[in-house]
Amino acid sequence: MQNYSLVFTLVFAATLVVGLLVRFYLASRQIRHVAKNRNVVPAAFAATISLASHQKAADYTITKARFGLLEMAFGALLLLGWTLLGGIDALNQAINQAGLASYGSLVPQLALIAAFAIISGVLDLPFTLYSIFKIEERFGFNKMTFKLWLADMVKGLAVGAVIGLPIIALILWLMASSGSLWWLWAWIAWMGFNLLILVLYPTVIAPLFNKFKPLDDETLKARVTALMQRCGFAAKGLFVMDGSKRSAHANAYFTGFGAAKRVVFYDTLLKQLSPAEVDAVLAHELGHFKHKHIIKRIVGMFAMSLVGFALLGWLSSQVWFYTGLGVRPNLNGGNDALALLLFMLVVPLFSFFISPIFAQFSRKHEFEADAYAAAQTDGKDLATALLKLYKDNASTLTPDPVFVKFYYSHPPASERLSRMTSMRVATEGASA
DSSP, rough: OOOHHHHHHHHHHHHHHHHHHHHHHHHHHHHHHHHHHTTTTOGGGGTTTTTHHHHHHHHHHHHHHHHHHHHHHHHHHHHHHHHTTHHHHHHHHHHHHGGGGGGGGGHHHHHHHHHHHHHHHHHHHHHHHHIIOOOIIHTTBBBHHHHHHHHHHHHHEEEEIIHHHHHHHHHHHHHHHSSGGGHHHHHHHHHHHHHHHHHHHIIIIIGGGSSSEEEOHHHHHHHHHHHHHHOOOOOEEEEEEEEGGEEEEEEEEESSGGGGGGEEEEHHHHHSSSHHHHHHHHHHHHHHHHHHHHHHHHHHHHHHHHHHHHHHHHHOOOOOHHTTTOOOOOOOOOHHHHHHHHHHHHHHHHHGGHHHHHHHHHHHHHHHHHHHHHHOOHHHHHHHHHHHHHHHTTOOOSOOOOHHHHOOOOOHHHHHHHHHHHHHHHHHHHHO
């Protein structure tokens, strides 16, 4: 058993080091590639993107990437501290010595998870604050005051406690009382919880953080309604969100599930785009529904989480899983919370290496949604809308190709616009 523990320790350490080196390599490629192309606007964008806008996007990308290097290094050290250097083990021993066992086996385990979440959140605070109030502020994107940020954090903690603690308590109870197939029941509970959140988020959770008002531009409302009817899509309502209260970034999205679906436009988006361009952006989102991308992603999440719970079910009964990560299992108490924490820490480390596969599927879906939007609206409007969004969000036009394949969930602007141009030429050729 001790040999298994040592092997797992070595595998974990090697994966941590290799993963960190790969991340640093990719980030360094991105920084060099963007910096190299900073002073020349790509020919395809020369007529629409100024050099100043191109350089701002480059500087924003490089700044975030360099800051990301620091975050990655800190994250790796923190992971090492929680595991092999004894952080979780020390926290677990402290919880055990606090006398909470008299309240039942569930209370100390919930306390362990809550303490871990609070400590992790506090350690991440400097990075969050610097990102918002230094980087985003420097490039003119942050509109959030410290008071608003603090209010959001308090509300987020409250929502997390009200929603998160009960589902964690349920999973811990299932782990302790449902026999060897607890992971199957826990997976069912977890999936039910996620579906419930999809229904509750638009009407209960989101309004706690933002104001949503019905779209009152009658001309735009008529255009959007006609587009949705043409596409066979029904929504609960059309809403405008006060995104400008926090950020200058623009977006539009669908939220909810089933009959609770609603269309949400950031107020920043409506200020930046023409009605025809808003139509095109919405058509792109409708394309995701038409191609059943949302359903496919939900099904994929179900399948992956089932595999994850099954793996956790096996690992939680292996002593080497705990000792290999620097944790002494409880001899007289439950180890379910320990297993959950260690699993949540370890899985991202290993899943990082297959993330390019999911990124590739996501980019494919974006191309399909673009094609649908170009068929339902004027493809030129979608192209100009994307250019405005890339410009206003300071998205670089010259990302590193390898970095793109590994990380990008959306294709770069050059690839999207090139594909749209090809589709438009093919359509015009066919009609001629």
